[in-house]
Amino acid sequence: xxxxxxxxxxxxxxxxxxxxxxxxxxxxxxxxxxxxxxxxxxxxxxxxxxxxxxxxxxxxxxxxxxxxxxxxxxxxxxxxxxxxxxxxxxxxxxxxxxxxxxxxxxxxxxxxxxxxxxxxxxxxxxxxxxxxxxxxxxxxxxxxxxxxxxxxxxxxxxxxxxxxxxxxxxxxxxxxxxxxxxxxxxxxxxxxxxxxxxxxxxxxxxxxxxxxxxxxxxxxxxxxxxxxxxxxxxxxxxxxxxxxxxxxxxxxxxxxxxxxxxxxxxxxxxx
Numbered sequence: 070x071x072x073x074x075x076x077x078x079x080x081x082x083x084x085x086x087x088x089x090x091x092x093x094x095x096x097x098x099x100x101x102x103x104x105x106x107x108x109x110x111x112x113x114x115x116x117x118x119x120x121x122x123x124x125x126x127x128x129x130x131x132x133x134x135x136x137x138x139x140x141x142x143x144x145x146x147x148x149x150x151x152x153x154x155x156x157x158x159x160x161x162x163x164x165x166x167x168x169x170x171x172x173x174x175x176x177x178x179x180x181x182x183x184x185x186x187x188x189x190x191x192x193x194x195x196x197x198x199x200x201x202x203x204x205x206x207x208x209x210x211x212x213x214x215x216x217x218x219x220x221x222x223x224x225x226x227x228x229x230x231x232x233x234x235x236x237x238x239x240x241x242x243x244x245x246x247x248x249x250x251x252x253x254x255x256x257x258x259x260x261x262x263x264x265x266x267x268x269x270x271x272x273x274x275x276x277x278x279x280x281x282x283x284x285x286x287x288x289x290x291x292x293x294x295x296x297x298x299x300x301x302x303x304x305x306x307x308x309x310x311x312x313x314x315x316x317x318x319x320x321x322x323x324x325x326x327x328x329x330x331x332x333x334x335x336x337x338x339x340x
Contacts, residue, residue, distance in 0.1 A: 071322050073164050074102035076109065076130060079318045080166060083311075084178075088198060089171040094136045099155055100164025106130050109315060111308045112327035113301050115154055115165055119327050124161040126325060131158065132311075134179070134304050136167035172307070173205060174198045177314065179252035179307040180207045183271075186227045186306060187220075188212060189248055195263045206251035208263045214246040217294050220269060224298060228306070231299040232334040236275075238284045239294030245269040249293065252303040259283050259292075267293045273300035301332035 077097055089095050098115075110128035112119040115137040123131040137151055145152040158165055173179050174194075184192050184207040194204030211220070218241035225235055245268035251258055255272030256279045264270050265286075270293040275283075286292030308326040315324045 071106045071319055072102065073097070073100050073104050073106050073130065076106045076319065076322065077102065077166060079315070080132070080168060083314050083318070084168040084172040084175055086171055088174045088203070089169065092139075093170045094139055095167045095169040095171050098137055098165045098167060099158050100130070100166075104129065104162075104164065106164070106322060108323040108325070109319075110325050110327065111312055111315075112329065112331065113304050113308070114331040115167070116150075116331055117154060117157065118329050119331060120154055120157050120161070120163070122327055122329060123163055124157070128163055128325070130164045130166060132166045132168065132315075134167065134169055134172060134307065136169050137165060168311070170205075172311070173253065174203050176202050177310055178203075179304050180205070180250055182307045182310050183207075183227075183250055183252050183303055184209055184248075187223060187248065187250075195249060195251065195258055195261055206249065206255060206258055206261075206264075208247065208249045208267060210247050211245070214244040217241055217243045217245050217269060217296075220245055220248070221296055224271070224296065228298060228302040229328075229330065231302050231330065231332040232337045233299050233332065234337065236297040237295065238280065238297075239269070239287060243268075243294055245294060252307070253300055256280070265292050269294040269296060271296045271298065273298055273303055299332050301330065 106129040108128040109130045110123040113134045115133045189209030192209040195206030198204035247267045249264045249267035250271035254274040275297045312324045
């Protein structure tokens with residue numbers, strides 16, 4: 070029978086902690102390594118809704134993309150969000166493991182999954198990792214140039230719907246072929262040469278000033294158009310790939326995945 074320790078070893082093999090960014094905190098956050106694991110539930114976020122979902126399914130392990138504890142916690146009091154989540158997991162006998170930037174950089178990582186959904190050819194990382202095929206983000210090309218609005222429509226059809234929808238900077242009829250993308254927050258890559266030379270950059274959580282500067286560079290002919298999508302939606306696509314990998318590696322463990330929307334926004338009023 071698989072234990073939390075043996076499952077953690079599989080997680081380490083699939084998404085090595087050595088690939089994580091220095092500021093990140095993936096890995097085991099809650100649970101006894103000696104406890105048996107018969108059911109893993111996958112979600113993007115460790116929030117009360119996904120914890121309740123996991124407990125309702127009698128899962129022994131909630132495996133999430135975003136770590137619950139990014140920084141040192143001073144308290145796990147249950148009047149805090151993190152404390153409430155941890156207490157609910159402990160009482161329910163459910164462990165918590167995160168695979169975050171270590172799951173972004175692998176060949177089957179979050180950006181790769183999005184790139185495959187868009188049918189990008191000649192894929193390569195934006196920033197190189199430990200091997201030529203690993204690293205953050207992806208650059209590739211579409212089979213043929215399409216208008217920017219057509220690519221945004223493709224994303225609408227690929228991603229689960231959210232209140233924030235898909236935001237675009239650039240002329241709707243601008244033809245795009247070379248696509249750079251980073252599932253999750255990717256504005257740190259805006260100045261990367263691979264992004265600058267692309268026709269369009271797809272990512273999430275673009276802040277006003279970096280996006281404004283990037284748009285001005287686009288108007289000067291020195292940068293890509295921008296497409297901003299939901300952080301949760303872009304990374305949710307990866308859960309299906311992660312589930313398949315876990316099922317292949319752990320034939321005695323049931324693996325389920327959450328389709329709960331943990332994007333923080335509930336609705337939008339369009340002006």
